[in-house]
Amino acid sequence: MDTTGCGDSYIGTLLTAIAAGRSVAEGAQVAAAVSAYAATGVGAQSSYGTTDEVIEFLAGR
Numbered sequence: 001m002d003t004t005g006c007g008d009s010y011i012g013t014l015l016t017a018i019a020a021g022r023s024v025a026e027g028a029q030v031a032a033a034v035s036a037y038a039a040t041g042v043g044a045q046s047s048y049g050t051t052d053e054v055i056e057f058l059a060g061r
Contacts, residue, residue, distance in 0.1 A: 005044030010035035033058055 013034040017027030034049070037057045041047025049057065 001039050002042045002047065003039055004042075005047060006035040006038045008044065009038045009048055 010031045013031035014024075014027045017030055018024060022030075033054055037049045037054045038044075038047045040057070041049075
């Protein structure tokens, strides 16, 4: 577990969701999932997952 970059991935996802017209609540939910996935990797950008990887992570696969 490495929390490097988790905050960056959270706020980046949240702002992207808001810019795309999602509510803050929806954006925060997605951002939490993205940052949780990022904590499973090492480093910042190298731990950011694709949409499919985050979905699989949430599904427990």
